[in-house]
Amino acid sequence: MLKGHQSWLFENKPTILAEATVVGPFEGQGPLANDFDIIHGDLRMGQDSWEKAERTLMEEATKLAVENAGLTKEQINFFVGGDLMNQIISSSFAARTLAIPYIGIFGACSTSMESLAIAANLVNSRSAKYALSSASSHNASVEKQFRYPTEYGSQKPPTAQFTVTGAGASVIAQKGEGPYVTSATIGRIIDMGMTDPFNMGAAMAPAAVDTIQAHFRDFRIEPGHYDLIVTGDLSKVGYEIANDLFKKHHIPMQQTVYKDCGMMIYDYEKQMVQAGASGCACSAVVTYGHLLKKLRNRELNRILVVATGALLSPLSYQQGESIPCIAHAVSIESGVENT
Amino acid sequence: MANKKKKKLTPVQQEYQELAKKREPARPVVKNCFRAFIAGGTICLIGQAVQEMFVHWAGFTEKKASDPTVAVMILLSVILTSLGVYDKIAQWAGAGSAVPVTGFANSMASAALEHRSEGYVLGVGGKMFKLAGPVIVFGTVAAFIVGILHWIFNPAAVGGS
Numbered sequence: 001m002l003k004g005h006q007s008w009l010f011e012n013k014p015t016i017l018a019e020a021t022v023v024g025p026f027e028g029q030g031p032l033a034n035d036f037d038i039i040h041g042d043l044r045m046g047q048d049s050w051e052k053a054e055r056t057l058m059e060e061a062t063k064l065a066v067e068n069a070g071l072t073k074e075q076i077n078f079f080v081g082g083d084l085m086n087q088i089i090s091s092s093f094a095a096r097t098l099a100i101p102y103i104g105i106f107g108a109c110s111t112s113m114e115s116l117a118i119a120a121n122l123v124n125s126r127s128a129k130y131a132l133s134s135a136s137s138h139n140a141s142v143e144k145q146f147r148y149p150t151e152y153g154s155q156k157p158p159t160a161q162f163t164v165t166g167a168g169a170s171v172i173a174q175k176g177e178g179p180y181v182t183s184a185t186i187g188r189i190i191d192m193g194m195t196d197p198f199n200m201g202a203a204m205a206p207a208a209v210d211t212i213q214a215h216f217r218d219f220r221i222e223p224g225h226y227d228l229i230v231t232g233d234l235s236k237v238g239y240e241i242a243n244d245l246f247k248k249h250h251i252p253m254q255q256t257v258y259k260d261c262g263m264m265i266y267d268y269e270k271q272m273v274q275a276g277a278s279g280c281a282c283s284a285v286v287t288y289g290h291l292l293k294k295l296r297n298r299e300l301n302r303i304l305v306v307a308t309g310a311l312l313s314p315l316s317y318q319q320g321e322s323i324p325c326i327a328h329a330v331s332i333e334s335g336v337e338n339t
Numbered sequence: 340m341a342n343k344k345k346k347k348l349t350p351v352q353q354e355y356q357e358l359a360k361k362r363e364p365a366r367p368v369v370k371n372c373f374r375a376f377i378a379g380g381t382i383c384l385i386g387q388a389v390q391e392m393f394v395h396w397a398g399f400t401e402k403k404a405s406d407p408t409v410a411v412m413i414l415l416s417v418i419l420t421s422l423g424v425y426d427k428i429a430q431w432a433g434a435g436s437a438v439p440v441t442g443f444a445n446s447m448a449s450a451a452l453e454h455r456s457e458g459y460v461l462g463v464g465g466k467m468f469k470l471a472g473p474v475i476v477f478g479t480v481a482a483f484i485v486g487i488l489h490w491i492f493n494p495a496a497v498g499g500s
Contacts, residue, residue: 048456049456050456051456144453148449148470149449149450149452149453149454149469149470150426150449150453151420151421151423151425151426151445151448151449151452151453152426152429152445152446152449152450152470153420153425153426153428153429153430153432153436153437153442153445153446153449154426154429154437155371155429155430155432155433155434155437156430157366158364158365158366158367159363159364191352192351192352192355192356192359193347193348193349193352193355193356194356194359199363202359202362202363205359206355236364237362237363237364240362241358241359241362244358244362245358248358272430275364
């Protein structure tokens with residue numbers, strides 16, 4: 001149901017029946033290692049190209065999510081997925097393997113929540129019994145497509161972010177014990193004229209703030225409504241800017257806990273990741289791996305995940321275009337009645 | 340140029356960019372220069388040692404020893420690249436590992452490795468010069484311009500007399 005200007009209220013309480021996360025070796029050395037279902041020791045996942053490796057990640061995550069839900073893939077009505085590759089090949093090729101009717105989407109790193117919002121909406125409106133949502137990214141395939149060859153020796157500035165290798169998937173159902181997807185706010189494109197692809201956090205921060213503001217306005221709530229608000233992959237630089245912007249726009253974020261997924265997945269002391277993490281998988285594996293566990297064991301009751309995406313292409317960047325950014329927010333509740 | 344670009348931005352964008360600039364950690368230029376100096380110097384020192392070996396043990400003249408020396412340095416760089424070490428060194432060393440011939444070899448080897456999956460002809464052959472190509476093109480252009488200037492201001496030198 002439309003709420004306000006750009007938000008959906010899911011009054012039928014679509015449930016996240018099960019979820020799964022698959023990550024690469026570098027993520028497996030980070031502080032959230034225990035929250036992931038599969039950790040690969042080999043960055044190539046036994047494949048002969050980075051692209052196939054990424055596809056493997058998504059295939060494993062989606063299959064495991066369906067398995068964890070106690071379903072077979074024939075029971076899933078729609079698969080909503082996306083990734084960072086040109087023409088979203090990782091998702092489309094994974095969808096070929098799955099043979100589930102497929103809606104391919106591109107929202108750069110916001111794909112994780114965009115896919116969840118669409119899947120939840122499909123289930124909520126009774127257009128699907130079961131929907132599968134997934135997002136993936138692979139550090140090396142992204143480096144290859146957007147930056148330099150992976151083994152090329154270029155020095156990254158302190159604002160650069162490290163793309164997460166991984167995939168997260170969830171199965172949404174009409175009935176279940178929760179956690180429930182309760183609402184979503186679809187963001188609009190915000191472009192502040194930033195042009196540095198090595199400083200994505202600063203480019204994306206205004207989009208995150210805009211969507212969060214729209215979410216509070218549409219539902220007439222305040223940040224205190226949530227136990228935790230997380231942004232997708234702003235990392236250190238973007239996180240600080242977002243905090244500045246909250247202050248500037250008088251959004252009382254002190255009522256809640258505000259974190260960024262990009263700052264949770266790696267150990268800054270031990271792992272050389274500059275500003276932090278990024279990529280579709282960043283918010284996907286932190287949400288599906290780490291945060292949903294906390295919702296399931298009631299450590300958290302109500303969270304808002306705001307996945308941020310930088311919608312640039314290597315071509316647009318080389319032609320001197322600025323970086324258009326977007327953010328989509330999805331709220332997830334543990335299922336405990338309001339107290 | 341920078342001002343002209345800024346003028347196209349709306350006031351809101353300009354205001355935001357100023358705010359963002361304050362939160363942007365600066366590149367540690369002094370530290371990077373120091374590291375580049377150490378790393379670049381070390382690579383040159385290794386190169387010098389290799390050259391000395393060719394002179395003293397293989398009977399090359401100092402001038403002739405430079406060719407095999409460059410070949411050895413390129414080989415070392417390609418081996419380190421394929422072992423996945425060179426990019427780690429480069430994050431520390433910056434320009435120190437990019438400027439010497441080893442950096443040039445790294446740019447070609449890394450591109451060749453990366454695009455191997457697209458086949459030998461269009462992948463390796465076509466994309467090997469993705470990063471090294473501009474260096475060759477503009478190096479040649481620069482050499483051409485310098486050559487012309489040299490000819491204009493000192494024609495005698497070209498004539499060989």
